[in-house]
Amino acid sequence: MADIKAGVNQLFLREEELRTGMELLFYAYREFTAEPDEILAQIGFGRAHHRVIYFVGRYPKITVSELLAILKITKQSLSRVLGELVRQEFIQQQTGVRDRRQRLLELTDKGVELERQLSETQRQRIARAYRMAGAEAVEGFRKVMLGMMDEEDRVKFAPPAPARLAAVKR
């Protein structure tokens, strides 16, 4: 009798806990993207532009294929936003030296400035969250987020630096 009741209750708590996790993710992610979205809208860009600018800033000289592998969108979708960013001189391309088929991507000064502006609110938001939560909580956050990913993405965060570089750069 008591056994059954406890079991049911535990099941309920588990279900509730999992739902809470889903919602934390939903609300946090939405607010995380809200502020940059506003800035982007003012200059006629969208979140897709932000993602491209972010990762080109993160990995200077990244190739188009590598960027596609990170974003997991089609080259046609990327081409649209990347083209705009290049035409408006936020990003510059240069032909690869080892492989002249490649177009290596880099932020221009203008691009660096926009990246900084866009990510600033997000960095502040994360910094605030980390500060409020404490170092131990941050480690927990990291663990849970990693557990949420498939192996493929998880390796990008492997502690030894070479592994991370290897996953994207080459």
Add this chain to the structure above:
Amino acid sequence: MADIKAGVNQLFLREEELRTGMELLFYAYREFTAEPDEILAQIGFGRAHHRVIYFVGRYPKITVSELLAILKITKQSLSRVLGELVRQEFIQQQTGVRDRRQRLLELTDKGVELERQLSETQRQRIARAYRMAGAEAVEGFRKVMLGMMDEEDRVKFAPPAPARLAAVKR
């Protein structure tokens, strides 16, 4: 000299740490939504339908205004997906008794089944992440996610049950 070097290094680590946080969020969220998206696509629905089904399942008898407040989209956007869900009998509406202007929303049996199917992969993913990370990490995850939100959303997760209900139900 040593001071300056340490300071710079710490700044670098901080920047790197914040960027890592942003990326953890990006990759985890993307994979979190990938599986339901596939199922949805097969029945001609999208992520927007999932969100509606999810929150109607979460808060049975929720009103349209309350749902709008959670999703933070326009009523026209909601109307499109909600209309489809009602017409295809995943959700049923019933006129409010206290206020007959309200349309109280509830999942039908068909809706419950779809919700279960859609969220199942996500629950498993979270459960796996929680299991891998451990209870302490989960608490850290919770703290960081809450710190990421604005106060407005944070109150939805207040520990005393009445607070959470009050935020949405009434």
Add this chain to the structure above:
DNA sequence: CCGATCACGTCAACATGGCTGACATAAAAG
């Protein structure tokens, strides 16, 4: 060295899901 493959780009068409603005109706509230 030549044919296959690769990196990248482009055109066209389509779907989803946001948005604004305008207008309508029934119920509640003052």
Add this chain to the structure above:
DNA sequence: CTTTTATGTCAGCCATGTTGACGTGATCGG
């Protein structure tokens, strides 16, 4: 009885994803 509220609806726009087809120049393998 007038105003406000809850909901719905029509119409059109935009951003961003998709598929499919095709092209060009560079590299690679036999």
